[in-house]
Amino acid sequence: MRIVLVGPPGAGKGTQAAYLAENLSIPHISTGDLFRANISQGTPLGRQAKEYMNAGRLVPDEVTIGMAEDRMQQEDAREGFLLDGFPRNIGQAEALDAFLRSHDLKLDAVLDLEVPEEEVVRRIAGRRICRKDSSHVFHAEYQRPKTEGRCDECEGELYQREDDSEETVRKRLAVYHSETEPIIDYYREQGLVTTISALGAVTEVTERAMTALGRD
Numbered sequence: 028m029r030i031v032l033v034g035p036p037g038a039g040k041g042t043q044a045a046y047l048a049e050n051l052s053i054p055h056i057s058t059g060d061l062f063r064a065n066i067s068q069g070t071p072l073g074r075q076a077k078e079y080m081n082a083g084r085l086v087p088d089e090v091t092i093g094m095a096e097d098r099m100q101q102e103d104a105r106e107g108f109l110l111d112g113f114p115r116n117i118g119q120a121e122a123l124d125a126f127l128r129s130h131d132l133k134l135d136a137v138l139d140l141e142v143p144e145e146e147v148v149r150r151i152a153g154r155r156i157c158r159k160d161s162s163h164v165f166h167a168e169y170q171r172p173k174t175e176g177r178c179d180e181c182e183g184e185l186y187q188r189e190d191d192s193e194e195t196v197r198k199r200l201a202v203y204h205s206e207t208e209p210i211i212d213y214y215r216e217q218g219l220v221t222t223i224s225a226l227g228a229v230t231e232v233t234e235r236a237m238t239a240l241g242r243d
């Protein structure tokens with residue numbers, strides 16, 4: 028299956044993507060994670076991306092599209108993939124369509140995770156992420172780790188993303204509304220979108236998502 032996950036920052040895309048990708052045996056491709064890996068390795072691409080990310084802005088398409096296409100062409104993505112955080116504007120959605128067309132492929136579904144705005148800010152401000160595995164996500168109030176600052180699953184150090192400050196979150200939300208939301212209509216016209224609520228327990232949201240994908 029080839030799936031796109033959309034939703035505002037803090038909707039739980041990364042968490043859901045990790046579970047869904049495992050259930051569906053396809054790789055989870057997160058452009059945010061790819062940028063963060065480049066930043067921690069100090070690559071030129073990482074240096075370029077960092078200033079945009081810390082300002083809550085989108086990294087330019089020239090950089091992003093090539094990186095996503097390289098990843099989608101790797102061996103493990105031959106039978107499908109779950110895209111998390113890509114595409115994020117109409118230009119990227121059109122580039123993805125062109126890429127898929129040129130490989131004789133199609134998207135199967137677009138899952139739109141819906142969450143109220145005030146919940147987004149609460150979720151992100153307390154979010155703590157494991158340095159070893161970014162799908163291990165905790166929350167300073169709602170999902171505290173057993174040991175302060177350590178991941179329950181792999182003992183990795185927990186940290187707060189630089190772009191998770193309240194000011195940057197508000198900027199990221201504004202960018203989401205103006206640039207990313209239009210892709211939902213773009214895909215709706217192709218009959219691909221299912222909107223599900225991202226509220227409730229992580230497992231409940233995963234169940235809703237699997238039902239939406241016809242895999243319950």
Ligand code: AMP
Nearest residue numbers: 058059079080084085086091112113115
């Ligand atoms: P995420 O981890 O998906 O929340 O992404 C974190 C940040 O990485 C975003 O706020 C953007 O600055 C950048 N980013 C991730 N994916 C994209 C994309 N598809 N296009 C442009 N910038 C992106």
